[in-house]
Amino acid sequence: MSQIAFLFPGQGAQHVGMGKTIAERFPAARRLYDQAREILGYDLADLCFNGPAERLDATVISQPALFVSSLAALELLREQNPAAIEGCSHAAGLSLGEYTALVFAGAMTFEDGLRVVKRRGEAMQAAADANPSGMVSALLLDREKVEQVREGASVAGQIWIANYLCPGNTVLSGEKPACAKAVEVIEQIGGKPIPLTVAGAFHTPLMQSACSALDEALRGVTIQPPRIPVVSNVDARSHSDPEEIRQLLVRQVVQPVLWEDSVRALLAAGATQFFEVGPGKVLKGLMKRIDRKLDCQSINDTP
Structure with a gap:
């Protein structure tokens, strides 16, 4: 019998229009956006559905937007394949998506998860504003x-x-002059550089100032042992102890995301069928690069 793993996307997968069709079709999904408006103090649904893109792409907006839209996408999967939700035995999320995975796994409530994600986005944006920095993908190396x-x-x-x-x-991440130099070096040794449109050097020590605010936010919410294993970005392992989960989520903003290792950990745990739940198809593309034979379906309202 195949074992099912859910994968939740991270920042960068957002796009104007995400979640609109799902919210129109499923009252439960619409309620998530309504709850988000009360918690965040602004109309997240309007930004997700109508933009503008420049505002949706801002770290402080895109993180809550992806969190809510990915959980809303579960309602689409619930209609298309309810057995998949019942049978899901593992989960993981890319960076921000780890919070979505933990909420799906029952480690945090939706409301608490959204409050923490809101604070995370604010803290990471502030850290980025304090030090001009960026990220560059190195392809073919x-x-x-x-x-x-x-x-x-x-x-x-x-x-x-x-x-x-x-x-x-x-992906390399650092101060802007170093990122510009990385582009040159990548080209020199036969790779393909792609500078990323992000606010700053995420998952590096340059985000250190965000840690205290995130730790405070996480200590203000209850974390339960997940009902299914959720693989951490930090060490590509699953954890059941709430304090360990809390510490790893803080460390995640300053340490590398081990996504390939996380997927291989899911495979080693027996996962054979994967669902990318949320906007975009980034994770499905990465899965095919890890193992072309992997079965991965994208669950979103993108044609």
Whole structure:
């Protein structure tokens, strides 16, 4: 019998119009957006459905928007394949998506999860504003060559490897001059650089100032042992102890996202069928780079 794992997307998967059709079709999904308006103090549904894109893409907006829209997408899956929701045995989320996974797994309530995500987005935006920084994807290079890129770019400033996404797709994150240098080095050694449109150097020590605010927010909510294993971005392992989960979520903002390792941990745990639940199809694409034979379906309202 196949084991099912749910994957939830992270920042960057947002797009204007996300969740609109689902909210129109499913009252339970619409209620999530209504609850979000009360918690956040602004109309998240209007921003998700109508934009503008510049505001939706802001870290303080995109994180709550993806969190809510991904949970809303579960209502679509509940209609299409209710057995998948009942049979899901593992979960993981890319960066922000880890919060969505934990809420799905019952570790946090929707309301508490959204309050923490709101504070996380604010704290990460503030850390980014304090230090001009960015991120660059290095395509077509293995991990060893990406480390060479990091070393070569470090002459221009602080830079780290931030995301191990899949074979041939690794993200560097750091100060803007170092990111610009990384682009040059990637091209020099035969890779393909893609500067990312993000607010700052996420998943690096440059986000350290966000940790205290996030820790405070997490200590203000109740975390329960998840009812199914949720693989952590930090160490590619699942954890049941609420205090461990809390600490790992704080560490996540300053440490690399081990996404490829997390997927391989799900495979080692027996997962054979995957559902990407939420906006976009980024995770499905990464899955195919990890193992072309993997069965992964995207659940969203994008044609």
